[in-house]
Amino acid sequence: MNNPLLTQDLLPKFDHVRIEHMETAIDQILSENRMKIATLAQQDDPTWETLAQPMQALDDHLSNAWSVISHLNGVKNSDDLRKVYKNCLEKITEYSTEVSQNAALCEAYKKLAARDDFKDLSEAQRKSVENTLRDFHLGGVDLPEEQKQQYAALSRELAELSNRFSDNVLDATQNWHKHITDASELAGVPESAIDGAKQAARQKELDGYVITLDFPSFFPVMTYCDNRDLRREVYEAFVTRASDQGPDAGTWDNTPLMAEILKRRHSLSKLLGFNNYAERSLATKMARNTDEVLDFLNQLADKSKPVAEQEYAELKAFARDEYGVDDLQAWDVGYYSEKLRQQRYDISPETLRPWFPVDKVVPGLFRVAEKLFDVQIEAKPEVETWHEDATAYCISRNGEPLAWFYFDLFARQGKRGGAWMADCRVRWRNLRGQLQLPVAFLTCNFTPPVDGKPSLLTHDEVTTLFHEFGHGLHHMLTQVDVLDVSGINGVAWDAVELPSQFLEN
Ligand SMILES: [Zn+2]
Known part of the structure; x- marks a missing residue:
């Protein structure tokens, strides 16, 4: 059977991708790429067409398989997938270090950049070569052999540590829940969240209600629940996830991992001649030096801290005068802020929800984008996805497809929290002149629809959706044809x- 991760489909065949395809695909791509790189690096007179362009094809091939695996690891996590993901990550990290430390390949790029006709390349092509040379240096190509190996070990350990870090956060988030049988404990919580808590209970085959640490469950409790003890319990479970504190203290503790990560980042930066990791990090960013960053942050703190202190004092006074609360705690802040807002402005985010059903918000978002960018957006429900909640869409202009994206909007078990855009395919034109269209994954964790009622979004969720779609448009409406600097690639x-x-x- 064909491995769907090795085919050249623009839209991955999600119905056919199995966990057992993943490592085989990565192994095959890495070994083909290694062979081709060995040949490409041995050129006497490399040009854009004989070096940079074929290297992009190799990168594209790898990232087209890896983007699907990483995406599934983020939105459809399981123990089996995790194991495979970890193995692939190790192999890819090793390969990337090897490529960026390949002195012959780096020499070939230097020759390309030194050619008389280098200046005749397009700006995107020149930028791509300049970035590549910078990344050879940052990957340790100039280091003596022994330090190259140290660098490789540090990179491998860092990749492994960061992966464990996010697995811990996911596990700690998903393993905690609070089972409630007495509805009065949830007094004050809006109906939509109560419905969600009932649905969560049914999914766990429990009676009554289940509160989880998914944002759509956690947030209404913190904002509306009159039961202070419950707020405290949920708050403590949430803020102590993956730590040495709280109900699961020590089980998924990231504290030692953070220390290990910091240590290795520092060593890696020192190897490359930087004083610290902040300097290393700025090597690919717009801010010129660490002083610039600190000045900016201090300025921001100077301006916002007095305002925050004043607001906090107001809130304390309000909770004391109106509700007799003398010791305002962290788990009270969201709750009394909401009460204060209702008293002062007679408006609550909850009362706005009925104006933002997801089946109106999404078409509204599309209309804004269509008008601003002169495009048309159309749902393609026939396109295979990884979950029934996910849908594919095509963006076109005058009937000509420009890009594709997937929406996966609702929180669920096995899906990482937060909202993000990731690339599935990057726009670029290969040697034969064929254009690959960009494809984006847009992932959110909104309140899921309950019992056939449409999901009603908060205004914050609407804002988040627009934000992520902005990242998506950045990636999808690019006009650049060079892989490394197309869409969000190569952007500081x-x-x-x-x-x-x-x-x-
Ligand atoms: Zn963002």
Whole structure:
């Protein structure tokens, strides 16, 4: 049978991708890439067409398989997938270090950059070569052999540690729940969240209600639940996830991992001649030095701290005068802030929900994007996805497809928290002139629909959706044909929030 992770489909065949395909695909791609790189690196007179362009094809091949595996690991996590993901991650990290420390390949790129006709390449092509040379240096190509090996070991350990870190967060989030049988314990919590808690209980084959640490369950308790003890319990479970404190203290503790990560980042930066990891991190960013970053943060703190202190004092006074609470605690802040807002402005995010059913918000978002960017967006329910909640869409202009994306909007078991955009395919044009269209994954963790009622979003969730779609448009409406600098590729990370915040605002 064909391995669907090795085929050249623009849209991955999600119905056919199995866990057993994953490591085989990565093994095969890595071994083919290694062979091709050995040949590419041995050129006397490399050009864009004989070196950079074929290297992009190799990168694209790998990232097209890896993007699907990483995505599934994020949205459909399981013990089996985790094992395979970990193995693949190890192999890819090793391969990446090996490529960036390949002195012959680096020499070939230097020759390409030194050619008389280098200046005739497009700006995107030159930028791609410059970034590649920078990344050879940051990957340790200039180091003596012994230090190259130290660097490789540090990279491998760092990849493993960060992966364990996020697995711990996911496990700690998903393993805690609070079973409630007496509805009065949930007094004050809005109906939509009560329905969600009933549904969560049914999924666990329990009576009554289940509160989880998924945001759509956690947040209404913190904001509306009159039961202070319950708020405290849920709050403590949430903020102590994956730590040495709280109800699961020590079980998924990330404290030692953080210390290990910091130590290795520091050593790695020192190897490369930086004073610290912050300097290493800025090597690919827009901010010029660590002083610039600290000045910015201090300025921000100077401006916001007095306002925050004043608001906090107001809230304390309000809770004391109106509710007799003399010791405002962390688990009270959301609750009394909401009470204060209702008293002062007579408006609550909860009362806005009926105006934001997801089946109106999504078409509304599309209409805004269609108007602003002169495109059309169409749902393609026939396209295979990884879950019934996920749908594919095509973006086109005058009937010509420009890009594709997937929406996966609701929180569920096995899915990592938060909201993010990730690339599935990157736009670029290969040597034969064929264009690969960009494809994006847009993932959120909104309140799921309950009992056939449409999901009603909060205004915050609407904002998040616009934000992520801004990242998506950045990736999808790129006009660049060079893989490393197309869409969000090669964009400095301290600039990458611009399109998302633009659309959000
Ligand atoms: Zn963002």
